[in-house]
Amino acid sequence: MLSEFELIERLRQQVKSQPALRLGIGDDAAEVLFGKHQSPVLVTTDMLMDQVHFDLASTDPKLIGRKSLAVNLSDIAAMGGEAIAVVISYAFSQGAPATLGEQLHAGIVELADQYGVAVAGGDTNSWKGPLVISVTALGQPIGSHSIERSGAQEGDIIFVTGELGGSLAGSHLTFEPRLREARALVENYDVHALIDLSDGISSDLQHILRESNVGAIVEADLIPISAAARASGGKEKSPLDHALHDGEDFELLFTLASAEASRLLADPTLAGTPVSQIGSITSGSEAWLKVQGELVPLKRQGWEHSL
Ligand SMILES: [Mg+2]
Structure with missing residues (x-):
C-alpha cells in the first residue's frame, strides 16, 4: 500500500x-x-x-x-x-x-x-x-499573500509556538488553533515559511525542507518539551522523542531571516503565546538534530493516532 x-x-x-x-x-x-x-x-x-x-x-x-x-x-x-x-x-x-x-x-x-x-x-x-x-x-x-512551505532560506531561524509532545494525554482534543498567533506573526514579521505541526516536527519540518530545497539543524536543548511529554516519557521514548515525533500538537512552526528573528527574540511571544527558537535552516536537504554538540539525522517517525 x-x-x-x-x-x-x-x-x-x-x-x-x-x-x-x-x-x-x-x-x-x-x-x-x-x-x-x-x-x-x-x-x-x-x-x-x-x-x-x-x-x-x-x-x-x-x-x-x-x-x-x-x-x-x-x-x-x-x-x-x-x-x-x-x-x-x-x-x-x-x-x-x-x-x-x-x-x-x-x-x-x-x-x-x-x-x-x-x-x-x-x-x-x-x-x-x-x-x-x-x-x-x-x-x-491576512497579509498581501499567504505564507507557504516553500519560502525557507538558508540562514533562517526556525521557531515554534507553545510546547510540544504528549498530545495523546488530552491536548489533541482541546488545543487552540493558532489563529491569533498567526495574525500577530504575519502583521509584525516578514515570515518566510509556515506550517502547523500535525504529525510532529520530525515529519512536518521535512515538508518545509522539501518544498524550499533547504536543510535544517534542530537543537535538542532548545525544544520546548510539554509537561505532558515529560509525564509520558519512559524507557522506549524519552520526553524529547515525544516532543519531536508525537503528532497533533497543532503548534505553528515558522522561519524568519536572522534580523527578523532577533526582533522576535526581544519579546518571544505572539498574541501572548511563548515562541521558541529551535534551530536554523541550512543548505543541503537533510534535517539534523544537534544533541550534546553532535549532529545526528532527525528521522521521521511514524506517529501514533489519537485513539
Ligand atoms: Mg497542516
Whole structure:
C-alpha cells in the first residue's frame, strides 16, 4: 500500500494547472483566485473517522466536533490566514443516538463563535460504517499573500509556538488553533515559511525542507518539551522523542531571516503565546538534530493516532 505522502504526490501529478488555482496540493491549504478582483481564497478540508482519529465510545462528542473544526482552522492559520466560514458533512452510523448530531455540532459552533467563523452549512447522511465528520474551511490571507512551505532560506531561524509532545494525554482534543498567533506573526514579521505541526516536527519540518530545497539543524536543548511529554516519557521514548515525533500538537512552526528573528527574540511571544527558537535552516536537504554538540539525522517517525 502507498504511504499517505506517496498517494498525495500521485494525486498531485494528475491535476492540471488552472488559472484560478494559485496554490494547489502540497501546502496546508490551497489558494484559489475568485472573481474579477482575483481575490485570494484559502480552502482546506479534513476528514475525521471514528476508530482512526477519535474514539466515539470513550470521548465527549462535543470535543470530537470541536477537534474536527480546530484541525481545519489550524491549517488556515498555517497559511498566515484568517478563517471566514466552514461547511460540515456528517456520515452517522445507523442506530446512532438521536442527540449525537447536536452534541457534535455544539462543539463545532462554540469554537466557530470563539473565532468569528461562520458555520455556513453542510450535509448529513447515515450508513452502516462508523461516524465520519468532514469539515471544509474557507479563509483569506491576512497579509498581501499567504505564507507557504516553500519560502525557507538558508540562514533562517526556525521557531515554534507553545510546547510540544504528549498530545495523546488530552491536548489533541482541546488545543487552540493558532489563529491569533498567526495574525500577530504575519502583521509584525516578514515570515518566510509556515506550517502547523500535525504529525510532529520530525515529519512536518521535512515538508518545509522539501518544498524550499533547504536543510535544517534542530537543537535538542532548545525544544520546548510539554509537561505532558515529560509525564509520558519512559524507557522506549524519552520526553524529547515525544516532543519531536508525537503528532497533533497543532503548534505553528515558522522561519524568519536572522534580523527578523532577533526582533522576535526581544519579546518571544505572539498574541501572548511563548515562541521558541529551535534551530536554523541550512543548505543541503537533510534535517539534523544537534544533541550534546553532535549532529545526528532527525528521522521521521511514524506517529501514533489519537485513539
Ligand atoms: Mg497542516
